[in-house]
Amino acid sequence: MPETLNKASAGAAETPAVTPVPVAAEKARSLWSDAWRDLRRNPVFVISAVLIVFLLVIAAFPGLFTSVDPSHADLAKHYLGVPSYSHFFQEDWFGYDVQGRSIFARVLFGARASIIVGVCVTLVVTILGGIVGMLAGYFGGWFDSLLSRITDVFFGIPLLLGAIVVLNAFTHRTVWTVVLALGVLGWTQLARVMRGSVLTVKQADYVQAAKALGAGTGRIMLRHILPNAIAPVIVVATIALGGYIAAEATLSFLGIGLPASTVSWGNDISSGQTVIRTAPHVLFFPSAMLSITVLAFIMLGDAVRDALDPKLR
Numbered sequence: 001m002p003e004t005l006n007k008a009s010a011g012a013a014e015t016p017a018v019t020p021v022p023v024a025a026e027k028a029r030s031l032w033s034d035a036w037r038d039l040r041r042n043p044v045f046v047i048s049a050v051l052i053v054f055l056l057v058i059a060a061f062p063g064l065f066t067s068v069d070p071s072h073a074d075l076a077k078h079y080l081g082v083p084s085y086s087h088f089f090q091e092d093w094f095g096y097d098v099q100g101r102s103i104f105a106r107v108l109f110g111a112r113a114s115i116i117v118g119v120c121v122t123l124v125v126t127i128l129g130g131i132v133g134m135l136a137g138y139f140g141g142w143f144d145s146l147l148s149r150i151t152d153v154f155f156g157i158p159l160l161l162g163a164i165v166v167l168n169a170f171t172h173r174t175v176w177t178v179v180l181a182l183g184v185l186g187w188t189q190l191a192r193v194m195r196g197s198v199l200t201v202k203q204a205d206y207v208q209a210a211k212a213l214g215a216g217t218g219r220i221m222l223r224h225i226l227p228n229a230i231a232p233v234i235v236v237a238t239i240a241l242g243g244y245i246a247a248e249a250t251l252s253f254l255g256i257g258l259p260a261s262t263v264s265w266g267n268d269i270s271s272g273q274t275v276i277r278t279a280p281h282v283l284f285f286p287s288a289m290l291s292i293t294v295l296a297f298i299m300l301g302d303a304v305r306d307a308l309d310p311k312l313r
Helices: 002-014 031-040 043-060 103-139 141-155 159-168 175-185 188-201 205-212 217-229 231-253 265-275 281-308
Strands: none
Touching (some): 031 281, 043 103, 043 281, 103 175, 103 188, 103 217, 103 231, 103 265, 103 281, 159 175, 159 231, 175 231, 188 231, 217 231, 231 281, 265 281
């Protein structure tokens, strides 16, 4: 028996000790890094992003695609003529409108006004609605009630109807006038979204810890609450951007938005409706570009929503 124990002890002594291999700790990923990883794998995001980049290039540099003046009218080039679909990127590719202007050139240059209005209105409503919603959600109490009632008043005004009333007060309308009218009336949805998000975030432990350590109100709101509450606002703003582009086209179609001298899709759709039976291409091409642009931004917003919503993972 002792011999057996000695042999077992000797065998144990001869067995080399197993050294544990250190495992590198995986770096924790944030919500934004996870969202970006999901977006790159989402074909809807890729397609919409490519379309939007292409539209932005057209809006910024339309001269890269055509050298034709979109305002040049030649009545000898009749709108009843069939478009030359084989003349790629030429003046007569999409035909001519009722005033003899190149539809292809006007479609390209019209992207600038529509996209500028959509982007600027989105920035205005995001900043204004974000500030109102953050203040209401963070301070609460009577201040929240006051801002919420003001938001309800503006929310009860239909966007297009209110914009028509505001724009009728201006004798000379520009792109910035339309941005002002839509921005003043369109911030309420973003304010509500931001308020709800702030109400959720301000109960988090890290916010309570920052208050306990004596952090100021401004630091808490900008460093702790805003970065964690902004995701739903970005989603709603991205989807709404396409709606603002459509709203500008609607106002221009009604003759209340941009002046007729401005090259925009809404103005071209308005002029093309008079010849829709005899020359449908005059109406089709600006309408198609408007639809593609609105659809691209809505698809982008849907993809961003899916990536930023933890419940959909």
